[in-house]
Amino acid sequence: MNVFLLYLLLLKSTTTSFSGMTSLPMLRSDLVVRHHVLTDRQLNTAIGVGRMGPGPAGIYVVSVGYFVGGTPGAIAGWLAMVTPAFLIVPFLVYVGRKAAHPRVRSMIQAITIAAGGLILSICLPMARDAITGALPLAITVVSFLILNFTRVETLWVILGSAIAGLLGFLI
Amino acid sequence: MWTFFSICLRIGNLTFGGGDPTMAALYRELVERRGWLTREQYATAYALARVTPGTNLLAFSAGCGYLLHGWPGALIAVLAITIPSSLLVGWITMGYQAGHVNPVVAAVVGGIIASAIGMMMASAWQLIQPRIREGQWLRCLLLGGGAMIGLSVFHITPIFLLLVAAGVGYFWLAPEKRA
Numbered sequence: 001m002n003v004f005l006l007y008l009l010l011l012k013s014t015t016t017s018f019s020g021m022t023s024l025p026m027l028r029s030d031l032v033v034r035h036h037v038l039t040d041r042q043l044n045t046a047i048g049v050g051r052m053g054p055g056p057a058g059i060y061v062v063s064v065g066y067f068v069g070g071t072p073g074a075i076a077g078w079l080a081m082v083t084p085a086f087l088i089v090p091f092l093v094y095v096g097r098k099a100a101h102p103r104v105r106s107m108i109q110a111i112t113i114a115a116g117g118l119i120l121s122i123c124l125p126m127a128r129d130a131i132t133g134a135l136p137l138a139i140t141v142v143s144f145l146i147l148n149f150t151r152v153e154t155l156w157v158i159l160g161s162a163i164a165g166l167l168g169f170l171i
Numbered sequence: 172m173w174t175f176f177s178i179c180l181r182i183g184n185l186t187f188g189g190g191d192p193t194m195a196a197l198y199r200e201l202v203e204r205r206g207w208l209t210r211e212q213y214a215t216a217y218a219l220a221r222v223t224p225g226t227n228l229l230a231f232s233a234g235c236g237y238l239l240h241g242w243p244g245a246l247i248a249v250l251a252i253t254i255p256s257s258l259l260v261g262w263i264t265m266g267y268q269a270g271h272v273n274p275v276v277a278a279v280v281g282g283i284i285a286s287a288i289g290m291m292m293a294s295a296w297q298l299i300q301p302r303i304r305e306g307q308w309l310r311c312l313l314l315g316g317g318a319m320i321g322l323s324v325f326h327i328t329p330i331f332l333l334l335v336a337a338g339v340g341y342f343w344l345a346p347e348k349r350a
Contacts, residue, residue: 014224014225015225016329016333018221018222018225018227019227021291021294021295024291025329026329026333029328029329041284044284044287045264045267045280045283045287046264047287047290047291048280048283048284048286048290049260049263049267049283050260051290052259052260052283053256053259053263054184054256055183055184055252055255055256055257056193056226056227056228056229057226057294058225059253059256059257059260062257062260062261062264063263063264066264066268067264074261078253081226081229081253083225084223084224084225084226084229084230085223085226085233085249086233086245087225087230088216088220088230088231088234088237089237089242089245091223091234092216092219092238102345103341103344104222105222105345106340106341106343106344106345107337107340108340109302109340109345110314110336110337110339110341110343110345111336111337112298113298113299113302113310113314113315113318113336114315114317114318114332114333114335114336115298115318116295116298116299116315116318117299117317117318117322118318118319118322118329119291119292119294119295119298120292120295121318121319121320121322121323122291122322122323123288123292126288127288129284130285130287130288132281135282135285136284137285139282139289140286140292141289142289143286143288143289143290143293144288144289144290144292145289147289147290147293148293148297154290157286157289157290158283161282161283161285162279162280162282162283164282165281165282165283165285166275166278166282168278168281168282169274169275169278
């Protein structure tokens with residue numbers, strides 16, 4: 001895939017999301033479902049890789065870019081991640097406090113709730129790829145519970161899952 | 172400006188756990204310790220970052236950078252926060268692609284992939300759960316459930332579903348948060 005087109009598609013999903021992973025449904029529908037340049041397994045891996053290091057949750061886009069287009073693709077992913085951030089400058093200059101308007105807030109809340117629903121609905125096809133047996137299923141459930149109900153850092157959850165995967169292989 | 176760059180570099184790349192802890196760390200550094208930004212400026216940047224598309228943390232740091240040093244400040248903040256972590260992510264991905272035929276690597280990645288599904292479910296829940304706690308269960312049911320059905324049953328494109336959600340949010344106002 002052309003790197004510029006990749007950038008535009010990734011930009012489309014980053015500019016229509018308002019927090020970390022809400023860019024996911026759009027990204028999946030463009031790259032996995034429509035253009036077939038990315039597999040669910042690669043997308044899954046990208047999400048895991050994105051949370052292994054520091055930095056915002058949206059950083060998985062860089063990994064997605066690499067899977068689709070190598071190093072130039074990764075750069076396209078990085079650009080798509082940072083481009084929308086600069087929109088805040090015109091906001092600061094012209095809009096000021098008006099952006100805290102209840103109607104704007106309500107719209108963003110509504111979009112975020114819908115994005116949550118979208119993420120849940122793509123979990124299903126992605127889980128079909130990732131959950132191949134009892135062990136991956138257990139890892140998924142335990143990760144979900146830990147991340148939701150404790151304040152354990154994501155990095156430890158990933159490390160634990162990697163070790164569990166390794167032990168499952170060795171035993 | 173150099174000090175600002177190194178603050179962004181340090182806080183952006185050594186704080187795990189995503190946006191909010193990082194923004195809190197920047198608050199301590201820029202507002203409380205150094206007094207470079209006023210509390211009001213911080214609050215404005217924070218509020219505007221939430222309505223700026225994309226990653227909140229990046230918009231927020233670009234905003235702080237702009238308030239301190241204009242456009243170069245905004246650029247510096249975003250570069251300092253994203254370059255090191257992006258390089259790391261790129262390298263890990265590269266390593267994975269080179270080694271994924273190895274069964275041991277495949278087993279480890281299998282574990283990570285399974286937990287990524289758990290992470291996705293947790294993130295979706297955390298987007299919706301605070302709204303349910305505010306008593307907006309009907310909004311959550313209709314918007315979240317509607318989006319789910321629209322995508323998985325009718326295969327409507329996400330951008331259209333999000334636009335509809337924005338329209339719903341515009342006319343059906345969210346209740347004001349109690350202070």
